[in-house]
């Protein structure tokens with residue numbers, strides 16, 4: 428009888444390491460596990476890369492997904508520093524760039540995403556940077572300290588955090604985005620407008636409704652020219668215009684891919700030997716009609732646990748309410764939900780500052796919420812959104828009504 432080759436995980440980061448942990452600790456799986464990663468580092472967490480790690484307040488050890496000894500203690504084999512380049516799902520083998528091959532019974536693909544590249548003249552000049560991994564963050568930390576004029580392209584979550592970090596380090600900071608407000612697609616006009624004010628209050632030169640025409644310079648970046656004709660001096664340009672899922676390996680292996688590896692709500696792909704997790708997936712979600720791609724820490728952690736069950740033939744379902752956190756200018760912003768439509772926004776507080784909460788309602792049902800520096804609120808907001816019960820707008824708006832009192836006792840809608 429041949430020995431079971433076990434489970435191979437491609438992508439040694441958050442979703443992959445969390446899956447390995449759940450396989451060993453939650454399910455008591457005792458077969459072989461191999462974690463393959465193209466980066467040389469043990470699995471680490473990315474959120475601090477645009478915040479504390481960049482600012483020097485978070486050290487390398489704080490980034491670990493699992494304690495370094497976990498892998499040896501729990502017999503998880505590591506193959507780090509070399510990418511997987513070929514995946515044969517029918518033969519159940521994966522090959523790395525150096526020719527090493529690993530057989531498997533089941534494979535988990537957790538290859539994450541990479542920054543979308545800026546396609547304008549001058550985008551390849553020295554001083555134009557992207558941020559995805561630990562090495563990027565270390566280089567950027569040095570560059571931000573040497574810079575005086577920083578231009579951030581893109582006012583999404585990452586761009587907002589980078590602007591905050593740049594200002595904290597004392598740089599003249601300009602943010603350019605074609606949309607009317609930061610985070611416009613997520614927050615809309617009204618709340619996006621409050622976020623605009625936060626950036627401006629912290630001294631950011633926020634150029635909205637404008638785009639990048641070209642990056643100017645001879646060898647290194649010297650300025651950014653915008654579509655409306657402005658020229659902004661820059662010795663560092665940081666691009667945060669979204670991410671592209673790393674689906675090439677899966678696609679070449681014949682898996683169904685459409686803006687991410689397509690999976691069901693148990694993270695099963697179109698091949699029975701393969702499960703996918705984290706940023707690389709576009710998965711069915713019990714709460715939403717169309718498959719969703721969610722690039723958040725909480726999603727990758729949840730996916731790790733769900734994937735472990737599915738790999739072992741014990742599928743559970745993905746957590747219903749997406750959750751994202753961010754730190755900007757010393758405040759913690761937490762956003763819950765993924766609404767496609769809403770017809771009303773209720774706020775607790777007028778300014779997007781400490782204690783502020785916004786609720787997005789669809790036919791009086793809270794479908795999303797943003798809260799700032801409200802410790803413990805996220806759990807209540809998650810329940811509020813998950814139960815999908817109509818809420819009283821006056822109570823939502825009233826800061827003296829505890830969030831706990833808003834949670835419905837009525838039976839919840841099933842999704």
Ligand SMILES: Cc1cc2nc3c(=O)[nH]c(=O)nc-3n(C[C@H](O)[C@H](O)[C@H](O)COP(=O)(O)OP(=O)(O)OC[C@H]3O[C@@H](n4cnc5c(N)ncnc54)[C@H](O)[C@@H]3O)c2cc1C
Pocket residue numbers: 437438439440441442443463464465466472473474475476477509510511512537538539540558559560585673676704705706707721722723724725727750751752753754
């Ligand atoms: C700078 C930054 C800040 C963030 N801040 C926040 C935040 O504040 N809040 C929040 O909720 N989320 C945040 N996120 C998002 C969060 O970090 C991601 O959702 C999470 O890392 C996704 O985990 P993952 O394991 O799916 O993918 P990843 O973390 O991208 O890991 C995938 C791994 O697979 C590797 N890989 C790719 N292809 C191959 C291959 N062929 N062979 C081997 N290995 C391969 C990649 O190099 C990588 O190491 C942030 C992300 C970044 C980049």
